Each structure stands twice: as C-alpha cells, then as structure tokens.
Amino acid sequence: MASSSSTLLLPLGSSGKRISANYQGISCAKVRGVLVRCSNSELTVKAARSRGYMDQFCLTKRRDMIGLLLGVSSLVIDSFEAEGAGLPPEEKPRLCDGSCEKELENIPTVTTESGLQYKDIKVGQGPSPPVGFQVAANYVAMVPSGQVFDSSLEKGQVYIFRVGSGQVIKGLDEGILSMKIGGKRRLYIPGSLAFPKGLNSAPGRPRVAPSSPVIFDVSLEYVPGLEIEEIEEE
Numbered sequence: 001m002a003s004s005s006s007t008l009l010l011p012l013g014s015s016g017k018r019i020s021a022n023y024q025g026i027s028c029a030k031v032r033g034v035l036v037r038c039s040n041s042e043l044t045v046k047a048a049r050s051r052g053y054m055d056q057f058c059l060t061k062r063r064d065m066i067g068l069l070l071g072v073s074s075l076v077i078d079s080f081e082a083e084g085a086g087l088p089p090e091e092k093p094r095l096c097d098g099s100c101e102k103e104l105e106n107i108p109t110v111t112t113e114s115g116l117q118y119k120d121i122k123v124g125q126g127p128s129p130p131v132g133f134q135v136a137a138n139y140v141a142m143v144p145s146g147q148v149f150d151s152s153l154e155k156g157q158v159y160i161f162r163v164g165s166g167q168v169i170k171g172l173d174e175g176i177l178s179m180k181i182g183g184k185r186r187l188y189i190p191g192s193l194a195f196p197k198g199l200n201s202a203p204g205r206p207r208v209a210p211s212s213p214v215i216f217d218v219s220l221e222y223v224p225g226l227e228i229e230e231i232e233e234e
Helices: 041-084 098-104 170-177 224-233
Strands: 021-023 026-031 034-038 117-122 134-142 148-151 159-162 184-189 214-222
Touching: 098 117, 134 170, 134 224, 170 184, 170 214
Parallel strands: none
Antiparallel strands: 021 026, 026 034, 117 184, 134 148, 134 159, 134 214, 184 214
16 A cells, blocks of 8 residues: 655755655655654645634634623613713703693693693793894794604704794794793694694604694793893893
8 A cells, every 4th residue: 555645855965865754644854964854744734724714713703702892891881871861862851841740730821812822830020022122042842742843952052033023933922922031931832823834854853744733842041132221221
C-alpha cells in the first residue's frame, strides 16, 4: 500500500542533493546537520483554516454579546428617563388636571347667544381685553373625547394674537373677549364656531371633522397694551 504521507524536499546548497525521510505522515529533512520538521501540508492548511474560522466565530459572538448588552443598557436608561420625567410618555400637559376636572362638575355652565358654552375654572382680575388688542394665552385644544390635537404648552410658548380680529376660530375669540387677566376657562365650542374645514390627523393627534364641536382650555396670561395703559394711569 502506498504511503499517504507527503515529503518536503529541501535543496542542499549548490550540489542539488536532497535528503528526505518520512515518519508516520510527518516529513523530515536534514540540512547541514539541522533537522527541520514540518507537518503534512494539507493537514496544516486545514488546521490553520479551522483556527481562523473559530477565531472569526468567537469574534462575531463577542460582538453580538456586546451589542446585546449595549441594547439592554440603553433600554434600562430610557426607562429610567421616562420615569424621571414624572409623566407617562403618552400623557400630555394640561391646563386642567384630574382634581380640576372634578371641580368642573360643580361649576355652572354659561351659554351665550351664539351657542358657545364655558365654565370659569379661575376668574381673573382687571378689565377684559378690548377688541383688536393683542393677548397672550395658553391653550389646550381637544376633541370631545378629551384627546389633545393642539397645545401651546407642548410648544413651550404662549400664543399671541389680536383678539376679536378673526385670527382664531370664532369660539375662541368670543370666549377670550369676556375673560380677565389671570383667568382660566374651559370653552365648549359648537361646530358652527369651530373649524369649518376641519383639521387633518397627525401622529399622536386625532382628526377634527369639519364643523365638529371642540373643547378649549384657555388661560389668559397677559394683555401687553392693556397692562401698559393701566400702569400709566396709576
């Protein structure tokens, strides 16, 4: 039976003589008294490739584990941040909180000739803003179910407009004209005084159908021109 071992032949200087010997599949060559051992070349290549695949596999696993740990830590941090904010992510800032809602049940409803209804959560002080004056107000706009579709609180700034000049919907104009500075009111605006063309829905925002009733919680923060005139008179 022919031997399956391979022989590595090394040239000996310029004479071109070669000396080789095989030991159980391992080739040996003696060159000038130095014994050089080398394994079967095919087995060596396979072993090297196996080690390379194993190293690559281990590296991939380590990377996957690191990625998993980073992902978990990120989720933990995000959950702590959400809890630290004090409010669930889906809850939006309101002008009238839970206790305020309970108080509203005992506050009488005022109905105007136009069909606008309102409840005064807090009555302000001083005169009401004249038509055409600029007013600064905060508002939270909702559909009848209570879902918020617009809010100055979320935008982080008061809304300034000329009251009674048609810059806002009719129900909001009318409702603010009879408020006093520092007052807070809930407006139940009928469809005829709301949005004739409606409002499209947005991510996290309900759709407002054309001429459908809406609810506005409003606080009249200040009336710039009116405050200046009152100071000058005093």
